[in-house]
Amino acid sequence: MKMFENMKRAALLMFAVAAVLSCNKTTTEDPVDPEGWTTNGSPVGTWCLSSWNETEQAEVYMSFASDGTFELYQRVYSPYYEYYDGTWTQADGELSGTYSDGVEWGPYYVSYRDDEMRLVHSADEEDVSYFVKGDIPEEALLYGNPDAKSVDTLEAGYEFRNFGRAL
């Protein structure tokens, strides 16, 4: 029985260490929130926009990597998928970063609940985005990233000739 409890303690300790390690650049604060949101979490992973205010039209997919980089695929202000990438940091409950073109974004107040992430823009508390963990759809991956659009270079082909009636 005692051995079991020791194993349990060891497991909890490992879990705690793992949790701290996985929460790279996150805070450990855990303010009470009646809806269960906590700042204690990490953006690392792939997220899909589930809602922004009342709009159902925006498609946004973000993938945050533990090395501090992110990729963003969106179909919002264009019928086409668009691709962005850059870097991110999370500190004191705020998530912010810089696109690779140098444009800064955020900061957002960030909080987590189960597989959800909530971003509230620090300059506008009405600007609230909810994300859920998920996958980036194939369509977005195909065309969002310009690298995916490359085509094979023209290979020397056969000459195309045809018959036709003179005009």
Place this chain on the structure above:
Amino acid sequence: MALMIVLAGACTKEVLSSSEGSVELSVAESKLLHSSVDGVSGQLLVYFDEEAVTTVENMPQTRAGVATRSGIDGLDDVLEGIGVVSVERLFPVNPKTEERTRAAGLHRWYKLKFDSSVDLNDAALAIAEYAEVSRVQFNCKVQRVDANVSNMVPVTVNRLSAVKSTSDVFNDPYLGSQWNYINTGDTDIYSKIIEGADARLEEAWKICAGDPRVIVAVVDEGIQYTHPDLAANMWVNTGEVDGNSEDDDDNGYTDDIYGYNFIDGYGGVIMWDEDNYHGTHVAGTLAAVNNNGEGVCGVAGGTGNNDGIRLMSCQIFHGYDGGEVSTVAAAVKYAADNGASILQCSFGYSSGVYTSDNAYELANTAEYDALMYFMNTSNSDVIDGGLVIFAAGNEMNSMSAYPGAVEEFISVSAISCDYTPAYYTNYGYGCNISAPGGDAYQSLYDDLENYSAMILSTIPYSDYGLVQGTSMACPHVSGVAALGLSYALQLGKTFTLEEFTAMILGSVYGVDEFCTGSKYYYEYYWTPLLLSRYAGKMGSGGIDAYRMLMNVRGTTCIPVSNSGETVVDLKDYLGGATFELVSAEVSQDAMTSLGMSAQPTVSGSEMTVDCSKTGSGLVTLTLTYGTSSGAGINGLTVTEEFALVARASHSENGGWL
């Protein structure tokens, strides 16, 4: 044989108003539709009134299975006098669709056949004298859209060698020659070709290349349904047993396996030959089987996994035969009653024959009624009606041919491999959108043996050929529409006919910027064609399949300020399309969400919105694609939704974060 036409009663008169003034017509004359000049001898189409048609329906049939009398007192004497041999419903009874047929009044149309030596006008007037007869229509002919283009060049590509495709999408060997799908800027086709002047299919095909639940009726010459590059994508009527000379599925037509030949005297047998390539070529552009290692690709031909759309052959032409109103009308109704969601129509009356919707409808009511019946029939879970898509015509005229010019139908003009208007294309009034149709004179200007600036597709005898025309542009739009329906089916989305039409017309790239300078065509000598005449007159722009799929996927958002006015140039959100912005409207709920105190205002292509809150809401734009003559030919007006997104924190690079 001397025939006596019994004329009934004295002629009453009524005044018919027209643009030329008031014309006094007898009541009988006012019932006549179209002119007898090009009417088929010995045939008239008669529309009985609601009560009289019951009498006509109950007339006994001869041993040949047709009635020869109407059962209407007096009228039967006329019918006897003109030597009537049959009084048949124009649209055969199909028990499964009879209810909606009757609701549309199509059961009241009858086709009369009689002695061909009888003067058509006399016969029509004599029949129209009876109160039980509402209208009498001469059975006139439409034509393939290429029929009046002297420079149309059908090409049998019997020495075709494959140009290696630069795309890895499909393995069809001739895809590299189909610049109309993937234009890589190959100057062997034309020295001034421009990469990207195509239907933007490379990107689209990776997402969706068709769905066999989508049926497109090709109303044209017969399709060579045995063509190895078409056979797998042919619609098959599984309710019919081939060759048993019976109407197994009771739809009114015998042995209609891949469709039907509606031309009188052909017994329904679909036919093709080397001179009748038009339907097979159009079918190949729509849905030649993709990725089968053979021949060419089709816009909605699938991925080689039996997943292309399905082609229904509704034959209305063969050689000089066919094309009558009765033939067209029957084919259109058949398409509606047997599952088609899109009507692909590369035919029409010569541009200028009709110059208003009203004139066309009055002259061709039976045909128009059938087309509207198609539009009002839903054969797909995706859309609540049928799409009617016509070629604009090849007469270089500044107006679309009819029926394509009818406001509710989509009329397609043609562009070339450098985005410029094809030399032959009609443009302007009533033309709604453009698509690659090819322009032989571009490649011929480089090399008099090079026709590759035309459109390569399937032709009879399992071959491939190059043809040009708005006839060829039209199936690009029909095919993209079919791709859109396919993708919507796969996503489980539904649309109204108007919403879907708006998406088609809004899924374009701009072509106006290429309407400058000149190009050459050959008419006795190389003749310059000034392109400025086409600016703003090529419909909304060039069809873009990828944009269509993305529009099916979801509504595009427009970023606006949450604290003041934002002026939005809607061209930026419509791919540079050409349109007239009629109005912009936001619902009361959306106005509340966005903190708006007034509706948006519009000017030119711009919309001004004034929001005071962070939020979102839909704005409904009313747009007209295609220009209006002001005298009866109109652009197609649709509504289209965008989502306004009012934020303080719009990133300057457009990123969401």
